[in-house]
Amino acid sequence: MKVLVIGSGPIVIGQAAEFDYAGTQACKSLKEEGHEVVLINSNPATIMTDPGVADRLYIEPLNVDFCERVIARERPDALLPTLGGQTGLNLATQLSDEGILEKYNVRLLGTPLTAIRKAEDREQFRSLMREIKEPVPESWIIQTEDELQAILDIVPYPCIIRPAYTLGGTGGGIADNKETLWETGRKGLKLSMRSQIMVERSLLGWKEVEYEVIRDNKGNTITVCNMENLDPMGVHTGDSIVVAPSQTLSDLEYHILRTASLKIINALGIEGGCNVQLAVNPESFDYYIIEVNPRVSRSSALASKATGYPIARVAAKIAVGLTLDQIENQVTGTTKACFEPALDYCVVKLPRFPFDKFASGDRTLFTQMKATGEVMAIDRSFEAALVKALRGLEVKTKDLSHPKFPPMDDEELALAVKIPTDERLWAVAEALRRGWTIQRVNGLSRIDPWFLHKIMKILNGEVETSPTAYKMVDTCAGEFESATPYYYATNEIESDFVSS
Amino acid sequence: MAKDTVLVLGSGPIRIGQGIEFDYSCVHCVWTLREMGYRAIILNNNPETVSTDFDTGDALYFEPVTLPDALRIIEHEGVSGVVCQFGGQTAINLAEGLTKAGVKVLGVSAESIARAEDREQFEALLESMSIARPVGSAVRSLEEAVQVAEKVGYPVLVRPSFVLGGRAMEIVYSESHLRSFYSEAESANPGQPVLVDQYLLGKEAEVDVISDGVDTLVPGIMEHIERAGVHSGDSMATYPPFSISQDLQAEMVRSACEIAKALEVKGLMNIQFVIKDYKVYVLEVNPRASRTVPYLSKVTGIPMVELASKCMMGMTLAELGYTSGLWTLDPSETEAPKGHVVPVDEVATANLEPVLHAVKAPVFSFQKLAKVEALLGPEMKSTGEILGIDFTFEEALYKAFVASGINFKGDGGVLITVRKEDKDAAVTIARSVVAGGREVIATEGTAAAIQAAGLPCRVVKKIQEGSPSILDAILGGEVSLAINSPSLDEQAGSHAARVRRACIEIGVPCITSIDTALAIARALDVFENPQRSHCLRLEEYFRGCVVTS
């Protein structure tokens, strides 16, 4: 089969290197299965646009015009749209809408477009959620300024504004009052490819949890990994400090959310990878479904590296008809891709922000992503992983101290702890250093006390974080022998080696 | 026999100034080393990348790219050599510490890095080879800075040393400006001197070269569309040059070869040039992979990282089939890129007729960053890049613009408001716009110049002149493209800044460099007739023309 893959184009905030990683894996994966890969991508700084990664490479602009020209020339049998980020997905949607796929008889692989629309179009998504009895926060779909005007008095404030069909939540925001809702809403309408925004109840302060899930066309479903955001709801997950696996959910809560996530991808009919974001009430079993990304995403790249499970590779194989039990687990070399990775370490991701370059930029974080990159650290304790992540972030500071905060008076510091910015972690550390109680810092920041206790332990020097051994990431927590030399350093007595 | 283990240092988190390009280079280095029979292991902490895919290297260490972390792994693995060249400034910064710790740094010595990066050593080096550079010096106090600026004359370029991506770098036009800016440059890298240089407003160009320490191959020269003053990472870079004479190209190739030899570079090196009054000046030398390596590798067909990695491990260019000089593409009968090396002495006179044209364009993320100024300057702001490639310069330009999201939004007019130095250029642009059948919209000063040239132009009010202003025209959807070159003394938060921000907010492309705008004007015919451009596989462009079969 000749398969067209659409890359993600240039690196922009919200769509970065992860799609080169995913795209390269996907191309390799398709070729392994004997397919011929046609690739179009405009970004030359990628491995996927290297000669030899795809069989037929087009470095041309990513728009409908050039895609059609490639299709007309190559006459591919199929198009794989879910590995090129939102850009790839939007283009595939446009190609389908304009009848180009039909005209050239190009079949779409992987998750069907109808499912993608159901996941991305808020109204369709909500009605599906209502059908399968999964809770979504109250919200309003707005397509005109008049409609926006009409809800100004009904909406519960604070509310969140999310434009549909954009990259990384572009143009969204939180409104505390009518005036802000009006301004942000109008901007969102203009930025949305479909002139559509959603205004919804704000769940500020709830826990944000993500599940990376995979489904094949036989209906087999697995969870690759779940992740808990240290920053509670209100901050884009790309801008949040993220921990894998979740740390403060009990088994019951973990599986309530896992079951909901799998139910959703079954209902959508996903064939490949999918990311489900949920808001969880820290005081009850209540939760809401926030968002579903029916494609390989930044979170899936993180989940792949955090677990050793190659999501893009597996998603590409599913797209061409393989089922999870037919795909091999590359890491162990002995088991199948149809399993759920077990972690025996803690992963911390820290976002990397561009405010060293953009001194004038607004550092407040909300639903619009601002980070350009991220670092991940693996260790056997949260404390050690956080310390390690900070050391590798390459910012002004290498640890939990930051010159900006000690001079602040308590009032200023309280604000810095309360309002999420790229520097809040350091403000929190300063507050704890000043002897503020966990309860007080939690009250301001809504960061779970578990994390605050751990940060306190780091500040008190209670945790041994200097590495003494190297352990392996093996997808199975040591249950099986692993053939993949993927290591992290930790403070333990014994190192792992690949047996040769 | 056990294979030698080589550690390749990654580039850490993606940030402005250090992007995915470095991951590309690291991955290629690892692949090459493995192919050569070494055991190549990777140290990196960025989960988004191909380098941290667990089957890229012979082993992956998912750890911070810092000296202590690297040293621990080196001991644990019994590493015989470390590659610092490909992981951007993150990796190169570790070279000195590794050397001091007795670790073998492959390719380029910490000493050579210092000779390129340390101001005084670098000046001495260029001096010894009679290569020109903008005059200036490293200073350690504001008063010293003022003295230097007076000596070389304003404008001057003020920046911290040892900082990548042009952070805290500014073109300073007056003493008061210098006095207000100096502390920012100083605090960007505390303890290190601040550089104050003569600022040459000229054409910029750059090369990435591969050297074995003796011979040096220049795969291609890239000319920047934007003149000096815009960070090279934010400039559109064309391959081959479109307006630099062969004499000057020869001069650049000669300088590159001499510098590489003097620094004993085994691997890659990037050199930035500025050309002013038909004279070539060297701005900067970086003895490591730069962000243009993947771009240049793809459009020249030279596997730059592979060759560089082999040189780094001791092979010579001669062994790899190359000699010193400028690689020049020849039309290929097959799809394999074909070319020959023009020796240094022949560059001025050889036939350098291009087989293809390529334009790299930056892509910005301003829409994500509220309150960030879209104005380009010496500090890098782009997050990504795209490549436009075709048989003619105009077609390649067109593709570069379109691929980077610069396209006319709807049928509206083109808004032109430029500083007085750019009025002539504004007229040139307006002429193309009118010829293309679009309306020209301008504020008073610019409009006067355009109308004086006999071209139609709609005049709109400046923001401060009341409604309906330029801002209303943009927000009202009357503008499909805006060209706004700021005056040299423009203050932050000015009216012009509001105009640019408004464009970003509603998604109208806003061009802030007059050179970029001139390039659009040049490609305007292709904008109006997109079918003029080609849509071919990368390899097909190496043929030099469309082959109909």
Next chain:
Amino acid sequence: MTGYQEILTDPSYAGQIVTLTYPLVGNYGINDDDLESDRVQPTGFVVREACDAPSNWRSVNTLDGWMGEMGITGIQGIDTRSLTKRIRSGGVTMGAIGDDLDELHHVLEQAKAYDETDFVGKVSTKAPYKWGATGKESVESPDPENRVRLVVIDCGLKFNILRRFWRAGSRPIVLPCTVTAEEVLAWRPDGVLLSPGPGDPRRLEGVVSTVQGLLGKVPIFGICLGNQLLCHAVGGETYKLKFGHRGSNHPVQDLRTGKVTITSQNHGYAVDAASLKGTGAEVTQLNLNDGTVEGISIPDARASSIQYHPEAAPGPWDSRPYFDEFIAQIRSGK
């Protein structure tokens, strides 16, 4: 990575020292709800790090505090990954926790081998009880209408099995493992459940003969140990796995549909597929990792069983439909 409270109260772990591969244990504390039996079942617990400041809205105690109250020994600061790898290569082994090596060696020499202890007898209920909407009820309590009467032979039950069967529309009646077939039938069951439990199934000859006495007379469903008991009841064999199946991520393929389910598992013995030949029992499900038997069925006797834990707690809920299916089968009389 979660589920320590459920594991610590799971009777299948009776008499064992349990170690967890996930290094951070106790993060969400201990609550009053997630108990799978009335007490802590393992004799020892080995973790990398026990959280002293848990955070969860239901938490009422720390892991350490609770284990102290329950009188169970635990140890932290252990490189549990190394320990896991040792168990992987050397198999499960006898163990002891303490700080005096000589004394530990002495204790181990004196200790009876795990396989020689009758843990089922220890963990099984001593007296019959019924299960209702709010938990245990006395055997005298009246039975609600229209519920399937399900006799459960308790070899080491987890409460969540009873909760799930109640929700599926049955009335569980829990009997000790010493019960005879006649005694079971006297309860007029619509179906019988063979529960999970600890230890070597070959030791449980009494329970096996009870099952033999029930086969063909009443629909039977087995979970975990129940799977192995059913196997023995038809004359099949079981064997000890090198290091058993533990945890919440085991893929099981149903041979009838090809569909794979992620399951929660905890067993050290497995059914020998070859030994089932000619017994009337057939293998219905296999473990995708190692090909071991995960489910058998005896169509003629309306009996079936699975090796994994559909009740989860801890673990994924993907096989929860089994409860409804079994009850529906009983109702349909098939």
